[in-house]
Amino acid sequence: MISSFFGKTKPINYIILLTFIFVFYWFVHFIIFDKWYDTLELVLKTAVLAVLFFSLLILNFIVKRNKITGSHSYAILFFTMLLLVFPQTLLDSNSVMCTFFLLLAMRRLISVRSLKDIRVKIFDATIWIVVASIFYDWALIYLIVVYMAINIYEPKNLKNWLAPLAAVFTVFMIGYCVLILLNKTNFLWEHYRFDYMFDKTYFLSWMNSSKLALYIIGISIVCLVTFLRVGKAGFGKVATLRLIAVLFILGLLLKVFITTPGNYPIMVTFFPAAIFLAKYVESIKKTNIREIVLMLSIFIPFMVFFIGLVIG
Secondary structure (H helix, E strand, C coil): CCCHHCEEEEHHHHHHHHHHHHHHHHHHHHHHHCCCCCCCHHHHHHHHHHHHHHHHHHHHHHHHHHHCCCCCCCCHHHHHHHHHHHHHHHHCHHHHHHHHHHHHHHHHHHHHHHHHCCCHHHHHHHHHHHHHHHCCCCHHHHHHHHHHEEEECCCCCCHHHHHHHHHHHHHHHHHHHHHHHHHCCHHHHHHHHCCCCCHHHHHHHHHHHHHHHHHHHHHHHHHHHHHHHHCCCHHHHHHHHHHHHHHHHHHHHHHHHHECCCCCHHHHHHHHHHHHHHHHHCCCCCCCHHHHHHHHHHHHHHHHHHHHHHHH
């Protein structure tokens, strides 16, 4: 039943998942963590929720436009379920915003494989990554993916290698002019400090450390199985999956670099994790087994969420 429902891309799928995110978002804020906001804060939180909605739609657009997976809704389903596993991420507006702009960057980078307008796409992707770094300074490490894409698809053209530098310079000049007008020229020096913010109390928590460890191990295994199964696919698909795998690794590094109370950047790994989970499920040929896997994929996040409520 689940495989047949989410095995297609129908408007009802989006409506159900977006409605669930809407209810769950406010449930996390008002019920679980007992937050209280004034009018302005409530408007800002609503805007962040809208950005989260767009993130889900952009993820689906990337998957369908580049044919990374088949014609189904598994990727957005898994993205939504990961929010259940890590509900704290919904409290961190920076995490939502950073994830959104990184998705915009990946939308351009993954489309580089068409070998059309490569420099424009690289330029655009770099701009979005720099914008994402406004929310987490360490997000600049995603520039590694930009240069990986250049190296994979068209490394012999020198202009491709210079395009990211031009994009960084462009954002810096525009941003600095805006900061001058706002009389906040110190922002760049205060924000881009690249401090190693490691909070050991997060990892000393049995629930947090166990959940994170199982998440990393589980996605790593799924990633490995996916590469083994698509090993004979075309170069374009394998190269795209390599880029997505690097996104997951860089997301984990970002999590390690920024582990302080109030910051939960693990959401930036949800996109690559959802892709690999979707690829794994669609590779299951037997319908009964696929149905069981999907049922577990929904049951386990809810179970983890409720266990967290009881223990927390």
